[in-house]
Amino acid sequence: MNKTVHKLRPSDYWRIGKHESWFTDMAANGLHLKKMGIHFAKFTKGTPEKMRYRIEVSPKKRITPEQTQMYAESGWDYITSYSFFHVFSSPEELDAPELHTDPAEQSYTLKELDKKLASNAFIVVIAMILIIGMLSAIWFLDGAPTFVMVKGVAIQQTILALFLGYSAFTSLQASISIRALRRNLIEGKPIDHHAPWKRHYRLHSTIAFLFTAGVGLSAIIPFVQLVKMETKTLPAASLDLPIVRLTYIEKNPAMVRVEPSYVSDNVDWGNRYTYEWSPLAPVQYETDEEGVVPGKMWKDGSGEYSPSIHTQFYQLSIPSLADNLIYDLIERYRYEDSKEDFVETEHPGLDLLIIRVEEERKEVFASKGKAVMYVRYFGYADINSIIENIVEKLD
Numbered sequence: 001m002n003k004t005v006h007k008l009r010p011s012d013y014w015r016i017g018k019h020e021s022w023f024t025d026m027a028a029n030g031l032h033l034k035k036m037g038i039h040f041a042k043f044t045k046g047t048p049e050k051m052r053y054r055i056e057v058s059p060k061k062r063i064t065p066e067q068t069q070m071y072a073e074s075g076w077d078y079i080t081s082y083s084f085f086h087v088f089s090s091p092e093e094l095d096a097p098e099l100h101t102d103p104a105e106q107s108y109t110l111k112e113l114d115k116k117l118a119s120n121a122f123i124v125v126i127a128m129i130l131i132i133g134m135l136s137a138i139w140f141l142d143g144a145p146t147f148v149m150v151k152g153v154a155i156q157q158t159i160l161a162l163f164l165g166y167s168a169f170t171s172l173q174a175s176i177s178i179r180a181l182r183r184n185l186i187e188g189k190p191i192d193h194h195a196p197w198k199r200h201y202r203l204h205s206t207i208a209f210l211f212t213a214g215v216g217l218s219a220i221i222p223f224v225q226l227v228k229m230e231t232k233t234l235p236a237a238s239l240d241l242p243i244v245r246l247t248y249i250e251k252n253p254a255m256v257r258v259e260p261s262y263v264s265d266n267v268d269w270g271n272r273y274t275y276e277w278s279p280l281a282p283v284q285y286e287t288d289e290e291g292v293v294p295g296k297m298w299k300d301g302s303g304e305y306s307p308s309i310h311t312q313f314y315q316l317s318i319p320s321l322a323d324n325l326i327y328d329l330i331e332r333y334r335y336e337d338s339k340e341d342f343v344e345t346e347h348p349g350l351d352l353l354i355i356r357v358e359e360e361r362k363e364v365f366a367s368k369g370k371a372v373m374y375v376r377y378f379g380y381a382d383i384n385s386i387i388e389n390i391v392e393k394l395d
Helices: 016-028 065-073 103-140 145-151 155-186 198-228 246-250 319-333 383-394
Strands: 004-008 031-036 040-045 051-057 077-082 085-091 230-233 272-278 281-292 308-315 343-345 352-358 361-368 371-378
Touching (some): 004 031, 004 198, 016 051, 016 085, 031 077, 065 077, 103 145, 145 272, 145 281, 145 319, 155 198, 198 272, 246 281, 246 308, 246 383, 319 352, 319 361, 319 371, 352 383, 361 383
Antiparallel strands (some): 031 040, 051 085, 077 085, 230 272, 281 308, 308 371, 343 352, 352 361, 361 371
């Protein structure tokens, strides 16, 4: 029983001469073509032979029995078909006449394919433009591309877009190549049946491997994120987490936790912590904490004094992303505030420190090494207390 061998195709399907040359070289090494797939060709291993291969193009995906019989009478045996391309072979010693002796006449066999590929290229390019537009909105609508990258919400979509972009490029290349081939045939230039294929084979193999690995890994990322993500109620007692606790800022033993205003899946979302993961930030925490001091009132008389704090922490895989992440966090959460309200200041324990102070509202953006923290606090505590807690946690 003959052994079956699968080989990655050397290049795109419209490279007719390169495919013919490849089939010939494979036969010389004892691998005889049996079937063509989208990306792979199937061969049977046998005795090395000197064979000639020719590819016939037809406007239909099936070739008629009458045509195969006519070619067989001329010494060409039908092997297989892929898309609009039909492969015939003949032993070299038979010296069978060419399927087409007039290049100009052969050009007419490419007319319908030329139109179809041009139409496909137009549709794919338009679709790619729409995909680029949607991705641009994800990455740049909030003006925070580093934040989007660190959160990992668009990594898979971007890799898939790159793959689709390469597909769009090959569709456009197919249309241009077939049109150029048809033009050459009209000018009387025949197809080069011994066109070199090895360089394209290596390039195509490398690109196929990179895209397969990239798309495969990108498909895993959302599942890993889903498995690792968890949200729990933040205990009143201290946790060994890189977050700033409200009790450490207020330092008021009379403060108590407010009654839960929203509970879902047994989580008090007013007092919760969420852990997330992404390739560029394998450790991410986001917390909310609320308290109330009975008997103490807000200065404007709006009710009992109820301070709150929100913390975001990121441990980055690439420390150089830290500054850009801080600026993106500012852009994302400043809302209607002016950029001038966020003031960069020096601190010996931090690489970058930016603060914003407005009456009860205080915001701190800080980084050290590969760690970034954002704290938003509502209350009367001094901002220096927040900064020192951040420094302690980042240490």
